[in-house]
Amino acid sequence: MSTEQGQPTLRDVADEREFTIGAAIDPDSLRRDPSYWKTASSEFNAVTPENALKMGALRPSRHTYDFRDADAIVDFGRENDMYVRGHTLVWHNQKPDWFQAWDHTDEQIEAFLRNHIHTVAGRYRATIDAWDVVNEAVDDDGSTRRTVWSDAMGEGYIADAFRWADEVTDADLYYNDYGADEVNEKSDAIYDLLERLLERDVPIDGVGFQLHALAAHPDPESIAENIERFRALGLDVQITEMDVAFPDDDVPADAAERQADYYRAVVEACLEAGCETIVTWGVHDGGTWLRSFKDFGERYSGDPLLFDDRYERKPAYRAVRNALEKHRER
Ligand code: XIL
Numbered sequence: 001m002s003t004e005q006g007q008p009t010l011r012d013v014a015d016e017r018e019f020t021i022g023a024a025i026d027p028d029s030l031r032r033d034p035s036y037w038k039t040a041s042s043e044f045n046a047v048t049p050e051n052a053l054k055m056g057a058l059r060p061s062r063h064t065y066d067f068r069d070a071d072a073i074v075d076f077g078r079e080n081d082m083y084v085r086g087h088t089l090v091w092h093n094q095k096p097d098w099f100q101a102w103d104h105t106d107e108q109i110e111a112f113l114r115n116h117i118h119t120v121a122g123r124y125r126a127t128i129d130a131w132d133v134v135n136e137a138v139d140d141d142g143s144t145r146r147t148v149w150s151d152a153m154g155e156g157y158i159a160d161a162f163r164w165a166d167e168v169t170d171a172d173l174y175y176n177d178y179g180a181d182e183v184n185e186k187s188d189a190i191y192d193l194l195e196r197l198l199e200r201d202v203p204i205d206g207v208g209f210q211l212h213a214l215a216a217h218p219d220p221e222s223i224a225e226n227i228e229r230f231r232a233l234g235l236d237v238q239i240t241e242m243d244v245a246f247p248d249d250d251v252p253a254d255a256a257e258r259q260a261d262y263y264r265a266v267v268e269a270c271l272e273a274g275c276e277t278i279v280t281w282g283v284h285d286g287g288t289w290l291r292s293f294k295d296f297g298e299r300y301s302g303d304p305l306l307f308d309d310r311y312e313r314k315p316a317y318r319a320v321r322n323a324l325e326k327h328r329e330r
Helices: 010-016 027-032 034-043 068-079 106-123 148-153 157-168 185-199 220-232 255-273 315-329
Strands: 020-025 046-049 083-090 130-135 172-177 206-209 236-244 277-280
Touching (some): 010 315, 020 083, 046 277, 106 157, 130 157, 148 157, 157 172, 157 185, 172 185, 185 220, 220 255, 255 315
Parallel strands (some): 020 046, 020 277, 046 083, 083 130
16 A cells, blocks of 8 residues: 555654544444555555544434444444544534424424434543534524524534533534634634633633635635634634645646645644644545535645555655644654
8 A cells, every 4th residue: 555665654753742643433444445444544644534423423312322333433433542532522414304493492493413422422422532512503604503403502502512512522612614724803702602611610721623624725824824823712722623625627737746845734734733632524536525525616626635546655644744844844
């Protein structure tokens, strides 16, 4: 698999400088594809289920839970001595099809969410290290997103979710969002939200920035500034879902190099600002969600990760590894 015999893996380099480098995992690939399994366990020291811990995946019907896929990924992480991120307890997307708000009173929805959090976070009390407790609760203009949860419980559902999670798990608890990687209107709003939650002693340990760099690639300097201001609140900051693409109809000729440069710049910004964790949203290009994702009709290049379809290391891989290595030597 490796074309660079004798070179340390990304994981070796990350372990050495106590950096957490992760990948989102698909359970079927883990079961079926030995190269997937091998790459995930030798090149990364962290995992997160890409979909398996979402409410819709865990709850096939009103009265049943199905933890098989989630367990497979969490077990894989523990067996390989990896940091395990749980994604995600509360989100407006990927809810079970059978769950419809109009079937329920507000009180029932609140009880439903509390039970869900208690059951899922409680099951992995000692085996999941960090949870994205609430995902994407802030809209692009900085207002609180209207969701089935905010409609039933008001904005207070965010604080409640963190408290309920804290009741049953030892994991660190994160707020996670997209489009807030830089200093901008949305990250300002998230900053205010988290500051208010901390003032009220809501148990929140950190913030996750997804960093899906698709059309616009957020400015690394602004990313560093943003990380620093959240850390100054006392929060840990992680990059949780990184991938680097281009609009499908506008892919530059030197895309692989530009992608590598961008990954390098983000790792450097992250390290300078005191962020110690980056998770890429998949192991290899063959598994990226971007091959089926469309954003208002826009499609993106389908090779946004560190390994190509055949698990070969890309320029982006070497850029990340070298950035971590260089920083270690300082
Ligand atoms: C995506 C998955 O990668 C896809 O497989 C799924 O079909 C949709 O969700 N923000 C998030 C992630 O927080 O959970 C999303 O993951 C990508 C955007």
